[in-house]
C-alpha cells in the first residue's frame with residue numbers, strides 16, 4: 001500500500017473512531033463527575049472529543065537489535081518450541097499449551113499445568129504476541145526473550161532447571177551444530193535457546209492478505225459483509241469497544257477490571273486452589289490476601305496497589321475465530337457470550353476496581369450479531385497451522401579417559 005493511501009485510510013478510521021454515533025461524549029461522561037460532564041459536552045463538538053489509535057493492519061513485526069532474525073534462527077526456535085527436553089520431564093514443551101490447531105493456545109478454559117499441578121489461567125495464543133510490549137494476562141514481562149524462561153522454568157508450566165536443560169541441549173549433536181551456526185558459540189546456551197524461541201514466535205503473525213478486515217482497509221470494499229460493516233460501526237460507536245481494543249493489534253495494552261466472573265473450578269478442585277495459593281505466595285502478597293483471597297488479583301501482583309486488583313491486560317482481538325475460550329480464566333466459549341457480557345455492562349457492579357468505561361450497552365439482537373461478524377473479520381480466513389518439526393536425537397559424548 002502506498003503511504004498516501006495508508007494515511008487516507010488511517011485518517012478515515014480515526015474519524016470513524018472519534019465520531020460514530022455520538023459515542024465519544026458518553027465515554028468522557030462516564031469518567032468524570034456530573035458537573036464537569038456538562039462543561040465538556042458544551043465545550044467541544046462531539047467529533048473532536050476523543051480519538052483512539054485506529055484499528056489498522058499490523059506493521060512489520062518489531063525485532064530487538066540484540067536478537068536479529070534469520071531463517072536458521074527461527075527454524076531452530078521452531079524445533080525448541082516443540083522439544084520436550086526444554087522442560088522438567090518430557091511432558092511440557094511450549095507446543096503442548098500452545099498448539100497450532102487450538103489457535104496456539106491449549107483449548108481449555110484454564111490451561112493444563114505441569115504434571116501434578118494445574119495452571120490457573122487461560123493459555124494465551126502466541127499469535128501476534130511479538131507486538132505486545134507487556135506479556136501475560138497481568139503484563140508481567142516485557143519481551144519474548146524474557147517470557148520464554150518464565151515459561152520453560154515456571155513451576156506450573158515447563159518446570160525445567162535451566163542448567164539441566166542446557167546440558168541436555170549439549171548432548172544433541174545437531175543442536176550443537178545449529179547453535180554454533182546461529183550464535184557462534186561452541187556449546188548451546190540456554191539464553192540462546194530462549195532467543196531462538198522468541199525469534200520463531202516473531203514469525204507467528206496474522207497475514208494481512210488473509211484477514212478480511214485488513215483487506216477491507218487496504219481498499220477491497222467487498223472484503224467485509226454488510227453485517228460486519230455494521231458491526232464495525234457498533235464497535236466504534238454504541239459498543240464502545242474501540243476505547244480499549246484499539247490500534248493495529250486491537251489492544252491498548254492497558255489494564256482494566258471488567259468484573260469477569262470467577263471460574264468455578266477454583267471453588268471445587270484442590271489442584272486449582274493449590275496453584276492459586278502458590279501463586280499468591282510466589283508473588284508475595286500480604287498474609288491476609290494469601291489466606292483469604294480466592295480471586296485472581298491480576299495486575300495487583302505486580303504493583304501491590306489495591307487499585308489494581310482485578311485488572312488484566314486488554315488482549316488483542318485478532319484471530320479470535322481460533323482462540324476460544326476467552327478471558328483470563330476461559331470463562332466464555334463463544335463471542336456471543338462475550339458480547340452478551342459487555343451488553344449487560346460487564347460483571348457485578350461492586351467488583352473491585354470495575355472500570356466505569358464498561359456500561360450496559362442496550363444492543364439489539366441484530367447489533368450483537370453484527371458485532372460478532374465484525375470481530376470474526378479480524379481473523380484470518382484459515383487458521384495458521386504447522387506440522388511439528390522432526391527433532392534430533394541425543395548422542396553420548398566420547399569418553400576421553
Ligand code: HEC
Nearest residue numbers: 094097111112113121122123124129135136137151152157
Ligand atoms: C503448561 C502450559 C504452558 C506451557 C508449557 C507454556 N505455556 Fe505459554 N502460556 C501458558 C499460559 C497459561 C499463559 C498465560 C499465563 C499468565 O498470564 O499468567 C501463557 C502465556 C504465554 C505467552 C504470552 C502471550 C501474551 O499474549 O502475552 C507467550 C508468548 C507464551 N506463553 C509462550 C510460551 C513459550 C515460548 C513456551 C515454552 C518455552 C510456553 N509458553 C510454555 C501456558 C503454557
Ligand code: HEC
Nearest residue numbers: 239241243244256260312313314315326327328338342357
Ligand atoms: C475498558 C476497556 C475495554 C472495553 C471498553 C472493551 N474491552 Fe474487551 N477486554 C478488555 C480486557 C481488559 C479484557 C480481558 C479481561 C479479562 O480477561 O479479565 C478484554 C477481553 C475481551 C475479549 C476476550 C479476548 C480473549 O482473547 O480472551 C473479547 C472477545 C473482547 N474483550 C471484546 C470486546 C468487545 C466486543 C468490546 C465492545 C463491546 C470490548 N471488548 C470492550 C478491555 C475492554
